[in-house]
Amino acid sequence: MKNRLLRLTAVSFCGLALANGDLLPSRMIGSATTNSFAFITPAHADDDDGGDDDDGGGRSSSGRSSDRGSGGVWRGGSNLLDLFRGAPEKRTARRPPPVRKPTHVPSEIIALGLDDASIQRLGERGFTARARQPLGLSGSQIVKLSVPTGMTIEAARQEIAAASPGSVADLNHYFEPNEGAVQPTPCGEGRCALVRTAIGWPEPDAGKACIAAGPIGLIDTAINPDHPALRGVELDIVRLAADEAPESGRQHGTAVAALIAGRQDSRAPGLLRNARLIAVDAFQKTRGDTDVAETYDLVRAIDLLATRGVTVINMSLSGPHNQLLEKTVELVAKRDILQVAAAGNDGPRAKPVYPAAYPQLIAVTAVDRNFRPYRRAAQGDHIDVAALGTGVWTAASVDGGRPRTGTSFAAPFVTAAVAILRASNPSLSAEEIGKLVAQTAEDVGAPGKDPVFGWGVLNARELCRQ
Template identity: 50%
Template sequence: MLFCLVVAAQFPLPALQSGGFLPGSSVAHADDDDDGGGDDDDDDGGGDDDGGPGGWGGGDYRDDDRRGDIRSLFRWRWQESRRAPPRRQMRVPDRAPNEIVAIGLDETSIVSLTQSGFVIDERLQMTLTGSELVRLTIPSGMTLDAARQAVSAEAPSAAVDFNHFYQPEQETSRPCGNGRCALVRHMVGWPMEAAANTCTTSQRIGLIDTAINADHTALADARIEVVRLSDERLPRSGEQHGTAVAALLVGSPDSRAPGLLPMSELVAVDAFRRFGNVADIANVYDLVRALDLLTQRGITVINLSLTGPPNLLLKQAVSAAIGQGTILIAAAGNEGPNAKPVYPAAYEEVIAVTAVDRARNSYRRAVRGVHIDIAAPGVGVWTAASISGARQKSGTSFAAPFVTAAAVVMKASRPELTPREIEAELMQSAEDIGAPGKDAIYGWGLLNVRALCSR
């Protein structure tokens, strides 16, 4: 008996299908569908999930040979424990540890700062703001706060801030069943069949996201240009998030992940890089560059399924882009209902999109607040996996493309409308599903494109 008790304590058994445990499985919280950024491979194994647009073919079990042999279970567990200690989760910082960024430094200020020990790492003349974007490494021994104060004092009229990091809203696929992987576009009135889709347009769409698997079958016929901004010496960003968002927008209509606007052209800027194999991050310097690049090309609708802290440079770039007629749609964030607002969604001029499920309930991780503008399907959304096939995805990242697609159609049919007018029409036509009027959970309500798609 003593031996059994010791073994049970040292080698806990994984859960059985009937509610107990099975060898080789692991215990996970039922509400944890967050990917954590650690694994970019969400390939569905070459098949579709049950109930989805193409059928079921994913999933396998790799420990069948151990199910009935308790001795092999103990031996396996002992070998695993000797192999390597568990890895501690790497914390993703919210800013570069030794960099300051600025918009509007004049040459005199730059010379003075370099004489004080700052190093100019990169500088770019921007069309968007008409001024120069500069990234500086701070002097050795100086704190970031002191460095920001020093640069601000040298150039009081410049926008100066930390080089903050932003992340895509990564979410894990869940197994399908009982029709849970069917397309959800009918929730907002988007035609289900491509042949019946009057919401078609060949307009260009801007996307700032991670890398995209352009060889995915869902994107085989899509018109996609991918521009990578990060240094080629840095690890490439993963393809899971960017591929899923791209397919939602322009996926081939006869593929397993049909897009909302398959006839449109997508100009996708990969502003991200891999951080320690745990997450994809983009610094604000590259996000501002991406906005400048897309606006230079005359792209008037940009999808931003990414979140991070407030930043003076990002705010200035956002205001400048909208002032030039660009419509910016951003994910509200998955940090939780009690979290602080995240950016760029929380900027007043940006359309902040939250996510709802098929029953029109708010996504449990969606950020709430007075800045939320509109809701769209974002739970169990069927779209492309990173390598092949398709998966369902959850998060505000996958709700934003529905609003982006609606804005593209509206802009194409009524090009005279300003960003403010398009936002107002989208909000006025939304289906109120929360407290009467605008509320902190759903904004003005669920996106409604029925009138738009019947023109």
């Protein structure tokens, strides 16, 4: 074997040389009788690339590997370059980058505070007023304007904002419902139906002290009023989108409405009995089968509820910061109306979403029945309180019920709670009711307010004692 190696002429493989008198690498094993070498590459020692058998036998059903198949071993009979190649790398198909969802209506600006003269001047500059509606909260109108061709949307926003003193202009952002991932939840022996007992939710016959102050406002997707859990419930539904716009799905809105006010004798009993709901469907279905609400419609929905005398507004939805939305929630707070919003399901490291992150609202995150945070729930200094949000039993879209998960289904617990507190403490302001919720919460995180649970988990045991 040694003599045969000495007769090799200098050959370079990948920068390594075998010359007369050179020693073989320690990982090369020679055989004097077969004139073959084995080279084992550690990086591929456990790989199985499924290569052809050099003997022509291929891979047998018994698992016999080819000469280069298992462990990247070269046994001769092929090109010596295979000594250094090892087994071919396994290549995985590249995943295409995720398609970014549009965050706003393209080439469109919405504005508050524009008078007719300003709108006319903007029209002369190439803007087109596509829709407008007066608002009771601000005493002005909200206007939807298309951007002139060739003008950037930011330049358009600045020009519209400067068109009238005190006006506010922003993009027409999209908002979506805050439902989390579907999670299989064991519901044997009424576990899902009774999950609310984990926070001591009062029984329906708890007495007059547990009657909610109403009406309760709800901004969500479409609702199925014929669901058995909602039949006979005092429920007013208002749809804002144009008749020709595709109706939003009924799953989310029906689930949230029933969780708040579902009939007690149904398969999906609600948290409150004899509650009145005013529900505004501000959403519409997109081509991608996603339910979205434009800021234009969201502002109109909040304004409608505020002028209908609701005591609290539930918003299980989220989106980006918007100046018109911020202005609107500020005006609602001045009307002494409580506002509750889901904190979002983009994960604990995600940026805050709105309207939950505005200080005028109660931002609600989700926990399970053991008070562990929902893994996809948002976190941050803006979080006010946590409530049950995983495996929450509520109405399905057509009939019966099912467990739902997400901060969307945690928010209604707080909405129902503040409605009860408002009824039993009519002299307290909305701000004071919010503080009462925080003071009675069960502190399960770091002492005091923390970014995971806020002030703690909603403690319903204190609701009817106030």
